[in-house]
Amino acid sequence: MTGALPVLYSFRRCPYAMRARLALAVSGEPYELREVVLRDKPAELLAASPKGTVPVLVLTDGTVIDQSLDVMLWALRRKDPQSWLQPPRGSLDDMLALIGHNDGEFKRHLDRYKYPHRYPDESAGDAQAFALLNRAQGAVWMARLDGMLDAGWLYGTRASLADMALLPFVRQFAHTDAAWFAAQPWPKLQAWLAEFEAGALYAGVMDKHAPWRAGPA
Numbered sequence: 001m002t003g004a005l006p007v008l009y010s011f012r013r014c015p016y017a018m019r020a021r022l023a024l025a026v027s028g029e030p031y032e033l034r035e036v037v038l039r040d041k042p043a044e045l046l047a048a049s050p051k052g053t054v055p056v057l058v059l060t061d062g063t064v065i066d067q068s069l070d071v072m073l074w075a076l077r078r079k080d081p082q083s084w085l086q087p088p089r090g091s092l093d094d095m096l097a098l099i100g101h102n103d104g105e106f107k108r109h110l111d112r113y114k115y116p117h118r119y120p121d122e123s124a125g126d127a128q129a130f131a132l133l134n135r136a137q138g139a140v141w142m143a144r145l146d147g148m149l150d151a152g153w154l155y156g157t158r159a160s161l162a163d164m165a166l167l168p169f170v171r172q173f174a175h176t177d178a179a180w181f182a183a184q185p186w187p188k189l190q191a192w193l194a195e196f197e198a199g200a201l202y203a204g205v206m207d208k209h210a211p212w213r214a215g216p217a
Contacts, residue, residue: 006031008071009045009056012208015168017066020055021205022164023072027079031057036210042204044214069099072165084164088156095162102141102166109138110169114176135180138173142186145170149188152195167196200207 008031010017010026023026024031036045039053047157049066057065057074065071082132085092112119112134116127123130146152154162170193174181180189196202 002062006060007034007058008032009034009036009042009048009054009058009212011036011054012206014038014054014116015172016053017055017087018168018205019165020057020068020071020075022168023075023084023161025201025205026082026084026164027073027075028081029078033209035209040211042212042214047130050182067095067104069165072161076161082159084159084161087154087160087162088158090155092161095165098102098154098162099165106138106141107169109134109141110173113138121146123156135177139184142173142184142189145192146186146189149192152188152192163192163196166191171197 007077008020010021010033012018021050023031034042036042036054038054045054046052046055048058048064051066055066055071055073059065059106065074073085073096080086080134112122113131116123116131116134119130120127143155152164153159157201169184171191174190174193184190
């Protein structure tokens with residue numbers, strides 16, 4: 001598959017797709033956005049990446065990038081005008097390690113907190129208690145992040161790859177029970193998320209788009 005622009009298959013609310021759109025937006029790399037319905041995935045998406053998850057970026061030479069962090073790194077290694085890959089403190093390896101923990105252990109708890117009914121074999125018939133247990137485990141990660149935000153961002157005084165890779169997942173955790181999240185003793189974390197959600201970059205990648213469908217051959 002080749003085309004005039006890279007093609008990004010995305011789903012607006014998916015945190016993985018959100019982080020990919022954030023990096024593409026800040027890099028200024030042009031691309032064609034194809035919003036998909038996850039319960040009715042287009043054949044073109046499945047042909048590019050049979051695992052059928054988003055995001056999937058198909059480059060103009062047909063190369064497929066189907067991991068969100070790889071999409072971020074591809075875009076930022078081409079253009080990184082805000083130096084997301086070079087934070088004021090720490091290194092790229094530090095950021096990748098933090099993202100790895102987020103995408104592993106924390107994401108596991110996030111899924112079970114937000115969607116407890118998807119895990120009947122683990123919940124022992126009490127989905128609410130199961131959800132709250134996983135919320136408590138996720139809260140440990142929230143407290144750790146709050147402790148990293150003394151300068152306003154995870155690795156200093158400005159946003160980096162780590163912030164933009166993690167914020168979509170923190171947002172999902174926060175909005176699962178917004179009143180509970182607001183009552184927690186995480187002022188720096190809450191301010192960090194609020195600044196992100198009020199920003200132009202976030203607004204620019206959260207526009208609603210009609211589901212993409214292939215046109216006539």
